Amino acid sequence: MNILKSSLFTAGIIGLSLAAAGCSSSNTSGGHQKTKDLTVVFLPGDSAKEAGPARTALANEIHKATGKKVSVKTTTDYNVAIQAISSGKAQIALMGPDSYIQAHKQNASVEPILTYSGKSGTLKDAQYHSYIMVPKDKVNQYKVNGKFSLEKIKGQKMSFVSNTSTSGFAIPAGAIQTSFKLKNKDDLQQSNKFFSKVLFGGSHQGSAVNLLKGDADVAAFDDMDLVSYGKFTNDSTKAGADFKINANAPAPFNHVRGKESIALAAYPVQNEPIAVNAKTVNKSDTKKIIKALTSSRITKDKKFFAPANAKVHSLLPKDGDTQFIAISDKWYAPTHKVLGE
Template sequence: MLDRRTLVAGAMTLAAFGTCAQAQDYKASYPELVFAKVPDENASGTTDRWTPFVDYLSRQLGVKVTLRIANDYAAVVEGQRAGNIHIAMYGPASYARAYVTGAKIEPFAIEVSGDGTKGYYSVLYVKADTPYKDLKDLAGKNLCLVDPNSTSGNNVPRYAMNKMGIDPETFFSKIVYAGSHENAVIGVQQGTCDAAFNWWNDEKESNLLRMARKNMAKAEDFRIIFKSDLIVNSPMAYLTTLPESLKAALRNAVLNVATNDPAAFNAIYEGKQLPFVAVTHKEYEPVVELIKFVDELRKKKRAS
């Protein structure tokens, strides 16, 4: 005869078996996951920065996680649309672009700046010894942008310039898409461009300061002549089609990496940022509207 304790014990055993089976199911269905990173710095720098994190994910999830460094921002977007990139770390505009073009994705973690804010800025660099004081002093000069899908390196600058009544294609002598934030700074350093847009967190961290730590540039050689309004920080997103057990395991691993593997976390941010926290799509709705606005500007320009 079955008594209540026997039934409860049996139910608990079945529940535990079901949870275990579900976890094993994702390992069987997804023996390898692809984690992609947009090329905001050179490939070797991105590899050094993110490989310890990817190795950590492999250990936590119990499956192989492969790091893919895209050639450009669009490659990450297309990879997620095709379902070939399971997890991606990119700027807000790249996430928004993937979302509006039909990628089945969901943001689940967001970067936190060293001062505790969940935002950063687009800034415009010029050489420190030049006379330029603001953006309007650059009429007829050459401008370095980063990538069409870069938030701080293209979309926010174009939005800001539109508000100032500036049409970049006619205002500047030449616009160069440098391909990465580092390359945009190097463009100014080498004289290819007179100014370059870039990302900037605070006085203690920016792409320029990272480059200075790698002896790629001297921070004192540059000066900021424009700073945008606060932009929501970069998200990490996964495919919504992944099993719930896998998504839960990913969230747990990423949100706790700073505690579980401080070395892997610090390899990414060099002690300049705080641990990831949870995020949802709602926080990125303003960025979705931003890229739609920039798209409309392009359409109007082509039609005129």
């Protein structure tokens, strides 16, 4: 699948147990034992309080499918989630493409089993978007010859999500690297290098808040983690995309309600996977999980898929015929290539 039209292509732990949770510890060398219980780990963006019912719904379905006790592990740091799934301390994860690839790099037994489709119900449009945003009231400062441009972001205060976030760092940083012909992305992570100050929000929500509160001049974040808190007022697929925070948005956006940001650039990203550590989840259980989550019942369940304006905070956004589709690592070949992993 051609994810980009150009050369730019560029997660404190809260335990919520469905039963007495327990998972066997292991090491990253691959000498894991198949576990009697299962733990599902989530990245920071999916660890927000309002996403609790959706996390529980996923854990419930895995429990029903496998008959095993399932617990939920939330995180405030991308690396915690990556280490949890790669080490086998967690056996299943919902994670971004880059986080998955980093975990797979640490342990090849970490494999994607599912992703969610696009509006078409297929993998052809199974993508979301990564943005480089600025406050709406300052967007004219970043235009060059009347057009949105990255040219003037150098020297500004920048907020990324995490250096292991696909859409919150890898892709936008890669775009900046290409645009400015930088040798690598290292300087983009440090203050007083390319940017006067570099912040990491820890989640897409956190990065957006850094921008809207004025702590950052420019910020990177994606749409799928933000659409429950606001909406795009125009075309969300290209530069100029206008994202406005809802008037009733909960924390952490309760202090920036109504504020807007404009995209200087927008980049498509392959949808995130549900991954398993194959050394700790047997093939039979994996097949049962795939069968359960790809059922029409789950496709229609609003705890799993709901429109951005729905009152319920779903696990994933619903648009058209969105549904889970079984995949393998081969599907992420474009992201592997872009990230060089």
